Amino acid sequence: MRFPVAYRELRAPVATRGGVTPDRIPLPRPRDGAVGRAVTAALACVTVLVVVALWVSAGGVAALGADGTGLVAAARLTGLVASDLLLLQVLAMARVPWVERAWGQDRLARIHRLLGFTSCWLMTAHVALVVAGYAVSTGTGALAQVVDLVVRYPGMLLAAAGTALLVLVAALSVRAARRRVRYENWHLLHLYAYLGVGLALPHQLWNGAHFVTSPAATAYWWTLWGCAAAALLTFRVGRPLWLSRRHRLTVGEVRHEASDVYSVYLSGRRLDRLAARPGQFLTWRLRTGRGWSRAHPFSLSEAPRADRLRFTFRAAGDDGARLAGATPGTGVLIEGPFGTLTEGRRRGERVLLMAAGIGITPMRALLEGMRYADRELTLIYRARSADELVLRDEIDGIAAERGAQVIYLPGPPPAGRVSWLTAELAERYADHEALTHLVPELAGRDVFLCGPPPWMAAARAALRAAGVPARQVHDERFGW
Numbered sequence: 001m002r003f004p005v006a007y008r009e010l011r012a013p014v015a016t017r018g019g020v021t022p023d024r025i026p027l028p029r030p031r032d033g034a035v036g037r038a039v040t041a042a043l044a045c046v047t048v049l050v051v052v053a054l055w056v057s058a059g060g061v062a063a064l065g066a067d068g069t070g071l072v073a074a075a076r077l078t079g080l081v082a083s084d085l086l087l088l089q090v091l092a093m094a095r096v097p098w099v100e101r102a103w104g105q106d107r108l109a110r111i112h113r114l115l116g117f118t119s120c121w122l123m124t125a126h127v128a129l130v131v132a133g134y135a136v137s138t139g140t141g142a143l144a145q146v147v148d149l150v151v152r153y154p155g156m157l158l159a160a161a162g163t164a165l166l167v168l169v170a171a172l173s174v175r176a177a178r179r180r181v182r183y184e185n186w187h188l189l190h191l192y193a194y195l196g197v198g199l200a201l202p203h204q205l206w207n208g209a210h211f212v213t214s215p216a217a218t219a220y221w222w223t224l225w226g227c228a229a230a231a232l233l234t235f236r237v238g239r240p241l242w243l244s245r246r247h248r249l250t251v252g253e254v255r256h257e258a259s260d261v262y263s264v265y266l267s268g269r270r271l272d273r274l275a276a277r278p279g280q281f282l283t284w285r286l287r288t289g290r291g292w293s294r295a296h297p298f299s300l301s302e303a304p305r306a307d308r309l310r311f312t313f314r315a316a317g318d319d320g321a322r323l324a325g326a327t328p329g330t331g332v333l334i335e336g337p338f339g340t341l342t343e344g345r346r347r348g349e350r351v352l353l354m355a356a357g358i359g360i361t362p363m364r365a366l367l368e369g370m371r372y373a374d375r376e377l378t379l380i381y382r383a384r385s386a387d388e389l390v391l392r393d394e395i396d397g398i399a400a401e402r403g404a405q406v407i408y409l410p411g412p413p414p415a416g417r418v419s420w421l422t423a424e425l426a427e428r429y430a431d432h433e434a435l436t437h438l439v440p441e442l443a444g445r446d447v448f449l450c451g452p453p454p455w456m457a458a459a460r461a462a463l464r465a466a467g468v469p470a471r472q473v474h475d476e477r478f479g480w
Helices: 034-057 060-064 070-092 097-103 105-138 142-152 156-172 183-190 192-207 209-213 215-247 320-324 357-369 392-402 423-428 431-438 453-465
Strands: 250-258 261-267 281-286 296-299 308-314 332-338 351-356 377-383 405-410 446-450
Touching: 034 060, 034 070, 034 097, 034 215, 060 070, 070 105, 070 192, 070 215, 097 105, 105 142, 105 156, 142 156, 156 192, 215 332, 261 320, 281 308, 296 308, 296 357, 308 357, 351 357, 351 453, 357 377, 357 392, 357 446, 377 392, 392 405, 431 453, 446 453
Parallel strands: 351 377, 351 446, 377 405
Antiparallel strands: 250 261, 261 308, 281 296, 281 332
8 A cells, every 4th residue: 555645755854863773762661650540549439438337337227227217318328428529529630749640630630520420419319318308207398398407407508509509510511511611711610619519518517417426437527628628728729839939930932833823932940840741731820911810731842941841822712812922021820740641651662653733732742852763753743734734843853853753644634534534545545554554563652642532532443453552552631
């Protein structure tokens, strides 16, 4: 099978460094975080088991079969598990460094979402069971019982407000709703979940039978609440402020790259101590004007330096115009670095980088910062047109200097189906056949992916069909 000449000529020249093959470059030791994931997952399961055990020890099982108290006992169990999952949800996104390194923020975001919806459903069941249980016991109607609970019981009004906030956040997190809300507004409203969790605490303190009657339960809940609050304050508030103060980041330059794509260069001091690695991203906030509190996660688009960091972004939406118009000297608050799409995942010597659109940014940083010898690394870069091949001059320069191969594939995608190829190539070749032709010894390579989710899904399917083991395919899948 031969590709059209136009695509073969788009390969970047491979430098030979005078025809001398360099000594084998030692590879980093793979750090896939398996132990950290196993430990944290086990601890999370233990917390749920502890909650159930405390409920059982307080007579929860016996109460389920008793007349008039079964509904209330079930309500207590659902409420306790919901509270536990809410706190685990907070901890999942508390930016605890060793947890982030083990899981990666994309996985943690999916876990956070799953815990959030599960706890919301359990909290809804808790409210319904409490109302039903008390209504049966007192012989009153459901609406009258709701009013009585909120008015007469201490902390219940706050708990009702907290529950309403949590349900609102859950409703806005449904995909259909998220598509109608700008990311910045959704992110701001999402923060009300923390307020909802906080408003539930007085209710648990004053009315939680298992909390106030059992010293073990009291100690457990205080410990879990304390850990969640400490992690949140330390890593979501304290650490970003400390990092920003230590490194004193400011906007050095904003450069227009192509069409609606811009690069922001950040100046700072001792940035090597930030320990950012190619492939990672940071969350940035410009300390000026409206929207300074809104966070923007962007990947580093070049290997980090001791005095400079750069991120490249598309200015469409998400405050893009405001970022593109940032003036030199503007202060920047940062969180991070985050992400596991780094050389630490690498298992072998040969590497394939695959990027589409603005997904080239972490791949460009990896191209520059990875350790590899001549002809050991290939980059495939997809774009809708040649004009959208962002950072092409830089990529060609790095490839020529370091002996990498770059294959540019500009062109519109095929109509009617998802493919990682251009429409022209997709008409002639199957996705996996194109890969095996373009990249020699494909099955033995580590593959790093970044691009729009449908494109990455098509690329992963093609890699599987081409015989690349799943453990050698590395990506981070984000979505809000």
